[in-house]
Amino acid sequence: MLLVNKEVSIIIVSGRSGSGKTAALNILEDFGYYVIDNLPLSLINNAVDELIGDNIKKVALGVDVRTAKADLSTFPNVYNDLINKYQQSVKILYVTAQLGILVSRFAATRRVHPLMPMVNDLSDALTKEIELLKPISSYADIKIDTSNLNIHELKEKIRQHLGVKNQITLNILSFGFKYGSPIDADFIFDMRILPNPHWQENLRIKTGLDNEVRRFFANYPEVDEMAEDISTFLIKWLPHFLNNNRYSVTVAIGCTGGKHRSVYITQKIAQLLENKLPESMLIAVNHREQKHW
Numbered sequence: 001m002l003l004v005n006k007e008v009s010i011i012i013v014s015g016r017s018g019s020g021k022t023a024a025l026n027i028l029e030d031f032g033y034y035v036i037d038n039l040p041l042s043l044i045n046n047a048v049d050e051l052i053g054d055n056i057k058k059v060a061l062g063v064d065v066r067t068a069k070a071d072l073s074t075f076p077n078v079y080n081d082l083i084n085k086y087q088q089s090v091k092i093l094y095v096t097a098q099l100g101i102l103v104s105r106f107a108a109t110r111r112v113h114p115l116m117p118m119v120n121d122l123s124d125a126l127t128k129e130i131e132l133l134k135p136i137s138s139y140a141d142i143k144i145d146t147s148n149l150n151i152h153e154l155k156e157k158i159r160q161h162l163g164v165k166n167q168i169t170l171n172i173l174s175f176g177f178k179y180g181s182p183i184d185a186d187f188i189f190d191m192r193i194l195p196n197p198h199w200q201e202n203l204r205i206k207t208g209l210d211n212e213v214r215r216f217f218a219n220y221p222e223v224d225e226m227a228e229d230i231s232t233f234l235i236k237w238l239p240h241f242l243n244n245n246r247y248s249v250t251v252a253i254g255c256t257g258g259k260h261r262s263v264y265i266t267q268k269i270a271q272l273l274e275n276k277l278p279e280s281m282l283i284a285v286n287h288r289e290q291k292h293w
Helices: 021-030 041-053 075-089 099-109 122-132 151-162 211-218 221-243 261-273 288-292
Strands: 009-015 034-036 058-062 090-096 142-145 168-176 187-190 248-255 281-287
Touching: 009 021, 009 041, 009 075, 021 034, 021 058, 021 090, 021 151, 041 058, 041 075, 075 090, 090 151, 099 122, 142 151, 168 221, 168 261, 168 288, 211 261, 221 248, 221 261, 221 281, 248 261, 261 281, 281 288
Parallel strands: 009 058, 009 090, 034 058, 090 142, 168 248, 168 281, 187 248
Antiparallel strands: none
């Protein structure tokens, strides 16, 4: 039965040991793929059918020499069955690296090559592995040599090959310095220099979300100027994170207790940034100290 769905993506990931197959699978998981590693070839077709049937549209399966040799030799049959059913939705990603690089990587990590029990030394194991993987590598749609790539460059290569759009969540977080600064913040802005509604008894129980506090801040032009200046900075520089393999950026806005000034400014910045950032940057607003209000 032919199943063609442009939303479906099935990627078989293979490659020489030490060349970055596991890293590639982790990257695909970051891209939203459901990942299974070291799955026997005899189970691949049923696994794909079950996952697609469960409405999982993006599947990545890792196959390497840990699978028995007899099993690897059947790969063309497995691959053709997938192609007949899912057609262009199926891709093979094959990673490799130069022999000297692989030897250095194994020496650095002190890992044992999976074929070492069958041969005399590491070089022989790496050479034999090429032959064993030929049934897979000969069908590869995407081949990536990782010899001179770091993890970020590998991610960008895979992104380009698959046409995956980078998406970043911008987390605008209000907080109170008296409870500690957020350790995961990329930017921290201090609002303690602004007028504080806390000192007006009728506003003390209110928060930066309340109209009474908004009216208080309306009497001080520097408050909105602060929000506008921060927003101008963020509009200019945040889009650069899209090219930096980031999935989230946290902008923390702090005041003493995280109840009035930081909350108001956080809301104001989110409002000012609306429709000013690339579509692939999603805005989330959170108030860390809400439990203390």
